[in-house]
Amino acid sequence: MNELTKKMHSTEPAEKKHQLPPLDYGYDALEPYIDARTMTLHHDIHHGGYVEKLNAALEKFPEFQNASALWLLCNLDKLPKEIRVAVHHNAGGHVNHSLFWRAMKPGSATKPEGLLRDALNRDFGSIEAFKTRFEEEGAKVFGCGWVWLVRTKGEEGKLDVVTTLGHDNPMMKDKFPLLLNDVWEHAYYLHYESRRPEYLKAWWSIVDWEEASHRFELAKNLNEEMSEAEGGVVSVM
Numbered sequence: 001m002n003e004l005t006k007k008m009h010s011t012e013p014a015e016k017k018h019q020l021p022p023l024d025y026g027y028d029a030l031e032p033y034i035d036a037r038t039m040t041l042h043h044d045i046h047h048g049g050y051v052e053k054l055n056a057a058l059e060k061f062p063e064f065q066n067a068s069a070l071w072l073l074c075n076l077d078k079l080p081k082e083i084r085v086a087v088h089h090n091a092g093g094h095v096n097h098s099l100f101w102r103a104m105k106p107g108s109a110t111k112p113e114g115l116l117r118d119a120l121n122r123d124f125g126s127i128e129a130f131k132t133r134f135e136e137e138g139a140k141v142f143g144c145g146w147v148w149l150v151r152t153k154g155e156e157g158k159l160d161v162v163t164t165l166g167h168d169n170p171m172m173k174d175k176f177p178l179l180l181n182d183v184w185e186h187a188y189y190l191h192y193e194s195r196r197p198e199y200l201k202a203w204w205s206i207v208d209w210e211e212a213s214h215r216f217e218l219a220k221n222l223n224e225e226m227s228e229a230e231g232g233v234v235s236v237m
């Protein structure tokens, strides 16, 4: 029995478990736009819960324990039927929230710059028109979901705004996420109650446009390895 086979048949706990990534800033750092209580619950309880449930679903299937959460999400049809639903929800929740924390930065008040700014102007007409479209699409999501700025693959990749339900990710449809906002009620309800459009508008004050620009560059070179926190490596299991 070689090492890999041993590992696949081992009843030991998985060597590699999915981990809740720590925030790069304090729970109160995004105030007043997102309050500390919301951030604490959202990161520790909601995101933490997805990680815990993802690990629990994979417990009986060591052959999938080294796969990135993004790979799992994009290859649901390759998974055992009994864990497909749990992995769908929880790998999606893990991937999306890992991206979401990095999409924001305290006191950033930055603006899109360089090639990303040019592409936004090219594909939406203006930065303001892009923001309006993003807010409108985000407000329209019925129930739980996300709103995204995505880039289609390739050198000339066009930018678009898309929405997903539950914790689906645009990579499931071959679109690369640059920026995302969480429009599940748990993301804003304590402070904004049912005023989701107000949350969407306020959110621009904490967007990290440098991260979005970084992802815009990554989208051109998808063969480069990305860490799990950056959205995982889809091609490698």
Ligand code: MN3
Pocket: 042, 046, 097, 182, 184, 186, 187
């Ligand atoms: Mn959420």
